[in-house]
Amino acid sequence: MTTTTGGRRSGAETRAQILQVALRLFAEKGYEATSTRDISSELGMTKSSLYYHFRNKEAILLGLMEDRARELDIFIEWINAQPATPGLLQRAVMRWVETSTPGRLEVMRVAGANQPMLRRIDGRYNVRQLFDRVIDLLVDPEASQEERLFVRMAFDTVSAALVAAQGTGASADDVLAAARRASRELVKAF
Amino acid sequence: MTTTTGGRRSGAETRAQILQVALRLFAEKGYEATSTRDISSELGMTKSSLYYHFRNKEAILLGLMEDRARELDIFIEWINAQPATPGLLQRAVMRWVETSTPGRLEVMRVAGANQPMLRRIDGRYNVRQLFDRVIDLLVDPEASQEERLFVRMAFDTVSAALVAAQGTGASADDVLAAARRASRELVKAF
DNA sequence: GTCTATACGATGATAGAC
DNA sequence: GTCTATCATCGTATAGAC
Numbered sequence: 001m002t003t004t005t006g007g008r009r010s011g012a013e014t015r016a017q018i019l020q021v022a023l024r025l026f027a028e029k030g031y032e033a034t035s036t037r038d039i040s041s042e043l044g045m046t047k048s049s050l051y052y053h054f055r056n057k058e059a060i061l062l063g064l065m066e067d068r069a070r071e072l073d074i075f076i077e078w079i080n081a082q083p084a085t086p087g088l089l090q091r092a093v094m095r096w097v098e099t100s101t102p103g104r105l106e107v108m109r110v111a112g113a114n115q116p117m118l119r120r121i122d123g124r125y126n127v128r129q130l131f132d133r134v135i136d137l138l139v140d141p142e143a144s145q146e147e148r149l150f151v152r153m154a155f156d157t158v159s160a161a162l163v164a165a166q167g168t169g170a171s172a173d174d175v176l177a178a179a180r181r182a183s184r185e186l187v188k189a190f
Numbered sequence: 191m192t193t194t195t196g197g198r199r200s201g202a203e204t205r206a207q208i209l210q211v212a213l214r215l216f217a218e219k220g221y222e223a224t225s226t227r228d229i230s231s232e233l234g235m236t237k238s239s240l241y242y243h244f245r246n247k248e249a250i251l252l253g254l255m256e257d258r259a260r261e262l263d264i265f266i267e268w269i270n271a272q273p274a275t276p277g278l279l280q281r282a283v284m285r286w287v288e289t290s291t292p293g294r295l296e297v298m299r300v301a302g303a304n305q306p307m308l309r310r311i312d313g314r315y316n317v318r319q320l321f322d323r324v325i326d327l328l329v330d331p332e333a334s335q336e337e338r339l340f341v342r343m344a345f346d347t348v349s350a351a352l353v354a355a356q357g358t359g360a361s362a363d364d365v366l367a368a369a370r371r372a373s374r375e376l377v378k379a380f
Numbered sequence: 381g382t383c384t385a386t387a388c389g390a391t392g393a394t395a396g397a398c
Numbered sequence: 399g400t401c402t403a404t405c406a407t408c409g410t411a412t413a414g415a416c
């Protein structure tokens with residue numbers, strides 16, 4: 001962590017600050033309702049300055065999703081490295097859910113609450129499409145659509161818990177605990 | 191169903207058509223990305239004409255949510271009429287999930303995909319707040335936040351299944367089947 | 381009930397000075 | 399890197415004719 005004392009900001013630092021503010025605002029108000037001015041003014045700069053660090057507004061959103069996509073890549077590698085034992089699906093689900101930490105919840109909230117936009121821009125960081133690969137690796141190719149959906153739901157309990165927690169004063173830990181419990185229960189049905 | 195032959199439309203009929211088109215577009219592109227012109231032009235009318243039928247764009251979205259809120263009201267009445275037996279929570283969850291029919295999925299998709307906007311306008315048709323009452327009625331007041339979240343997730347499997355189904359070619363029936371199965375599994379944990 | 385015309389504000393984005 | 403100035407565009411909404 002670089003101290004900002006002195007008023008100077010390095011380029012990378014500013015970029016990180018923009019992402020941080022954008023994350024909070026996108027989570028609070030949604031992507032579309034957050035203007036570039038909202039973001040810049042919180043940082044004490046003008047809209048225009050944002051465009052030095054990011055090509056456009058979408059690039060900020062994508063910047064937020066990069067980490068998550070990388071995490072998923074690592075997860076896929078892990079799966080590939082596992083022997084194809086019968087219990088792999090269960091273990092994979094629990095492992096994935098456990099990668100969700102309190103600090104990552106806000107990114108997931110943004111992803112969940114702005115589906116239409118993310119679907120539109122998609123691109124290389126499309127967590128959804130990446131997840132198709134996960135399902136393909138873990139589920140019998142003969143399995144029904146319903147079965148595949150069900151498996152996906154088991155992976156996706158954190159998003160579901162986040163939705164359920166909206167409005168309630170539930171803490172990040174509550175959300176994660178509920179999600180893990182749900183995954184544990186769903187996984188029993190495999 | 192009134193035939194439109196002759197080119198005349200009754201007021202109520204037009205209103206219904208607007209809602210129908212808006213529902214589809216909101217589900218496809220999201221609320222914010224759908225302009226009033228998008229809606230009106232599909233109906234062969236101008237933006238301005240919409241404002242005769244609806245106060246503004248938000249009113250269209252709220253019009254879409256009314257049915258769902260009414261459904262929830264009825265559900266709450268049903269709960270109140272039940273004897274407080276131990277298995278009530280389980281029965282309530284399954285009953286609620288079963289009220290979701292293929293035709294209602296699109297409204298739920300819109301509700302799920304536009305959380306930020308719905309949170310902002312809220313108002314009297316706030317399904318989320320109404321659901322707080324359901325939880326209060328069914329869950330031990332002493333229960334932890336985590337427990338309450340978990341219960342809520344059991345109720346909310348249809349939304350979760352819809353998210354999971356995005357992109358996949360899953361049919362409405364697949365979505366509902368997966369959701370019901372998930373609720374069934376989650377409910378076992380109570 | 382629907383149309384034309386229009387006002388208005390806000391937004392995403394760019395050019396160019398410093 | 400950040401600013402000022404400026405744009406084009408878009409979306410909501412209103413007024414008034416038919």
